[in-house]
Amino acid sequence: MxxxxxxxxxxxxxxxxxxxxxxxxxxxxxxxxxxxxxxxxxTSRLTAAEIHRQLSAMGYALQPEQIYSAPRAVRHYVEAKGLRPYCLIHRNLEAEYADLLEEPEPNAVVLGDAEERFDYAHLERAFHLLLDGAPLLAMGDNRYFRSRGALRLDAGPFVRALEYAADVKALILGxxxxxxxxxxxxxxxxxxxxxxxxxxxxxxxxxxxxxxxxxxxxxxxxxxxxxxxxxxxxxxxxxxxxxxxxxxx
Missing domain, CATH: 3.40.50.1000 (HAD superfamily/HAD-like)
Structure with missing residues (x-):
């Protein structure tokens, strides 16, 4: 046991x-x-606080500190290394990363499941930072997840695209x-x-x-x-x- x-x-x-x-x-x-x-x-579409709120509404009696998320692990790493990240993340995660979103000279790329923000402009910005030597820090490299009865693209395919384009290897922190x-x-x-x-x-x-x-x-x-x-x-x-x-x- x-x-x-x-x-x-x-x-x-x-x-x-x-x-x-x-x-x-x-x-x-x-x-x-x-x-x-x-x-x-x-999960990088929700803050830990929102995950806890949803679980509580479903009947799970858990404490917020019992949730150990990839966004939390990435934030700890960024702070420990003193990095200034460019955050390509989901809009719902902005509250958890609010103080890191306006870094004037980013020297790292943080990638989560950004959903509709996985567009050319955002990926291009990340690509050029990686070419300049910024590390690629990913919250996970899951290929897909299930939602509303179907499989949906997760962050993994976009991690692989940036790795390929910039010839770098992502550090997976989830x-x-x-x-x-x-x-x-x-x-x-x-x-x-x-x-x-x-x-x-x-x-x-x-x-x-x-x-x-x-x-x-x-x-x-x-x-x-x-x-x-x-x-x-x-x-x-x-x-x-x-x-x-x-x-x-």
């Missing part, structure tokens, strides 16, 4: 603004068993980065081998966690697609969060 549990959010706790059946009760069961929890997410998982584990005070990551994304959640030394469980909800389990044969497999908690916690 693990000593702590990390949970992905979208596709594990909820889908299309509705809690996945059994997930609210499953989180309550984890809390009743005394598991330290962190909700780990690459999942599947080992640094991201280590940051969440440091807050929990547990070793990687004593923690279980439960997610629906076989690459970002499951393979990333396994490579960082965690146990991992792939659930067949959210963006899960038939055959994903073959990419991570060392991972546990469950129908959904309720099934994972019942069998593995």
């Amino acid at each position: 693990p000593e702590a549990v990390l949970l992905d959010i979208s596709g594990v706790l909820y889908q299309d603004a509705q809690p996945i059946a059994g997930s609210v009760a499953a989180v309550k069961a984890l809390q009743a068993k005394g598991y330290p929890l962190r909700l780990v997410t690459n 999942k599947p980065s080992g640094e991201f998982f280590r940051g969440a584990l440091a807050e929990l005070g547990v070793a990687a081998g004593d923690a279980l990551m439960i997610g629906d994304d076989v690459e970002s959640d499951v393979l990333g966690a396994l490579q960082a030394g965690l146990q991992a469980c792939l659930v067949k909800t959210g963006k899960y697609r038939d055959g994903d389990q073959s990419k991570a044969p060392d991972a546990l497999l469950a129908d959904d969060l309720a099934d994972a908690v019942r069998r593995f916690c």
